[in-house]
Amino acid sequence: MTLSPTIFGCAGPRLGEAERAFFQRVNPLGFILFARNCETPDQIRALVGDLRASVGREDAPVLIDQEGGRVARLKPPQWRAAPPAERFGRLAERHRDAAVEAVRINSHLIARELASLGIDVDCAPVLDLRLPGAHDVIGDRSFGGRPERVAELGRAACEGFLAAGVLPVIKHIPGHGRAFVDSHHELPVVRTPRPELEATDFEAFRLLADMPWAMTAHLVFAAIDPDRPATLSPKVIAEIIRGHIGFDGLLLCDDLSMKALKGDLGDLARQALAAGCDIVLHCNGVMEEMTRVAAAAGGITAEAERRFRRGREMQQSGIAIAAASEARLDALMRGLA
Structure with missing residues (x-):
């Protein structure tokens, strides 16, 4: 059965019969979980199993946003409270090597938790720069304002994820750091x-262009394409993401239902795929919206399948991280190591 170039959410902690039938018919590439889907470890494992069973693929990717800090779908007391990226950036100003090790261990600990639940893709790390005057939608989710430092810590995060068999998703390519409004609610114009x-925002992504997956930014770069947000812009994707940055991994659009994008969701899905996104993401689990997105998306391209397979190969090649423990991480963060 043809794969659909879509990733969908679902409405609650258990898969409904209408959702099961829809996913069986549409065959989306994968799924994404949110806090509304997560209650207990056993419940999540059962939901992940049901999602994969609905499409008959044990390797269907299941995604989550587990960055640490305020963006974490899995929270205490059942799961560890990981620090926000900003704390690692501040540590790097004093102890660069300790920060790199700490990021790698922190990401590995996150990924081990996810892998134990059957979740195999984390929508992290954030490579957006933290810049003066910008909206705090990024804020402490960023490693800092210097692209080389952000890329160095971002690479360590990716290594930590891959070491536990979890695919990282670098975001929000080609850079969301200069947004003065929150793209969940409005369309930012840079x-x-x-x-x-190219010397700043794009550079952090260029230095990690070898990563397996990336997620687009819903914002307009007036100097490149003043008429379309990056997610829907053939020029931004061809000239900047695939061209200047050189990213050849699986390109996933940010959530189509965010308010930065206006118009019919089916039309938005078509535009994103036509612009060069490999996969469209729809998160809220609303069946009527998912139906429109799926109808518009068609089948996955051969190029997208190639990029997906490449990511799977990277997922299997992670190297074990020694001393990846909470005690070691705490020591590094307190400057004791």
């Missing part, structure tokens, strides 16, 4: 000249 963007 008016920074292209040379400055």
